[in-house]
Amino acid sequence: MLRLYTYFRSSAAYRVRIGLNLKGLAYESVPVHLVRGGGEHLSDAYRALNAGAMVPTLVDGDAALGQSLAILEYLDETHPAVPLLPVHPLGRARVRSLALTVACEIHPINNLRVLKYLTGTLGVGEKMKSEWYRHWVTEGLAILETRLACEPQTGRYCHGDTPTLADCFLIPQVYNAQRFHVDLAPYPAIRRIHAACANLPAFSAAHPARQPDAE
């Protein structure tokens, strides 16, 4: 059986949980606490699975795979029923570019290790840290909103009327934005898609609050 090393609040793990659920793939969930004991992901045992000491890791047989987008592409190639990417290369490029806007333009700048460097090494206060967070989230969501509102390929979900990789990335980012009290009023297309996804069991079962390690 597939095994997912996950942390309930990790948005990268959340993306993969959604993808696994959309495909109806059963998996064993192994919690890795990113805070307790200085961070369980930093242990030698976990580093042996994931050299970057990052969550998630998907274990399939003897293989341990990191990086959420690479994991989701792997699942799409090995379990092609319920595809997460459209058929046409242009559609695939659009879905990937939406996912990468979250993966490259928003999330990395705001993840835990970067926030720690800001407050620790650079001595940035809590208020400026929260402003930093909201700055990159609102910049990134504005790009996504423009595209999702204007491009004709947008449907009930980010691309057409079935969920894709883009939704797997968007929904955890919206969850993060809400945690940091980002006002989502300027993003009606994102809010509409978020509401549509929230109605699907695959998304709701992947929500941080519903994980076995939720606090």
Add this chain to the structure above:
Amino acid sequence: MLRLYTYFRSSAAYRVRIGLNLKGLAYESVPVHLVRGGGEHLSDAYRALNAGAMVPTLVDGDAALGQSLAILEYLDETHPAVPLLPVHPLGRARVRSLALTVACEIHPINNLRVLKYLTGTLGVGEKMKSEWYRHWVTEGLAILETRLACEPQTGRYCHGDTPTLADCFLIPQVYNAQRFHVDLAPYPAIRRIHAACANLPAFSAAHPARQPDAE
């Protein structure tokens, strides 16, 4: 003909130039200066092509594609001769995860707009800015070094003996590291692969110094 909106020093554009060259695809190069006149990428004309106002954009017929990884995957799907990904899903996942380590763990934290926010909004000095830069580069390169040195799939290049997407991402990141005087001595596997790639015309022709807009 394919048209690439590029900036000589943009490492995301550099990745796509390598991929185009590896595949032997002719393209028209359209320079977009990221600094001059406050940044040509911020113009309305460029935003109409790329909502995020980011370089590169690949134009293929009527379609304008953003995000370097999505562009390279698109080129691999539409021009499958000279593949940039191996055949087996596990190999594909490995190559993508190496590329994503650059794309998600190093580059976004160190790009121009983030450095500007550090020095502008947060008032971080030049010395601390350079330390920030080197911190994330050395953290990311250390992950890549561990994997490239230890995993048996590494060959002459990041994955086996032909260049892949992973090399398209690694080489521009090494160029950036050199620009910021990062000591590459701790990364012998990366240096070896970098030297192997530098010998290939596809890589050397994509180098920033050899672009029409180089300064």
